[in-house]
Amino acid sequence: MIPGVSITEILTLTSILFFIGVYGFITRKNLISILISVELILNASVVNFVIINKYLFPDVLEGVIYSIFIIAVAAAETALAVAIIINLYRQTGSVEVKDTQVMKY
């Protein structure tokens, strides 16, 4: 545990980060900005895993390992999303959400 910092403070920080990510996810109109917001949300949840492991169950490693898996999945998801965005830009010439109707049907 971090000396002088309680678990509720860290969980407060991660929930603030999570909701900033949700705010960006809803208000942004650009695919890359939405991707950035998703990264924020994922990171907030990963910190939750790690901190709860550290404070409540310090002698096991499950939280750390799950966070490693989440990081791997997030990296794969980002690579695929970037590929899709570049492909969409080739076809429609824009990455705004309102212009991307190619994949709708």
Place this chain on the structure above:
Amino acid sequence: MESIIFYLLAAIMVIFAIASVSSRKMLRSVVYLLFVLIGIAGIYFLADYNFLAAVQLTVYAGGVIVLIIFSVLLVHHIEMRLEVASRKKQLITGLLCMSGLAVFLSVIYSYSFEVTGTSVTTTTAQIGEKLLDYGPGGFILPFEVISVLLLASMIGAIIIAKGEKTTKKHPTPGVSHNVKMMKVEQEQELQINPILNEKTPVETE
């Protein structure tokens, strides 16, 4: 000392996260996201998880941010300003997020966490042994699955990003081409088969 560093990191992360979702310039918002990710790595360092902090720095700050910057530079003009949602929608979303945050915080502060005072330092070797452990509670199967997932996503990303161009170049003549290729392959198989049959007894010995 640690609490001062934590509050500093928390302030930096919250400020840059807000800047990242509200900045109207694409590249700047990516760089603000980079600061948030580095702040999270700092929290891992504070919590004494050195390996996780290193993973966070290499995968996120090194890999994901570079990928996103690449896509921004490929897709955008840097000077272009993003359009943002209308003021009303921003307000409604902000209120919604605030209420959600209030629910989260009320749950967090009303629950009594049973914090154990002990502080255990985990080494990288322990994490590696746990990941490759095939006994009960081991993580070798998800570890292998995640490696296959990474390979699949890498190939998928290459195929999606190449996309369309190769398929549009030859729309219909591809059929006769395929038939020819199949014939050639069959002939090659016929030629290869006797060679393979000859080889097998040698290998079994």
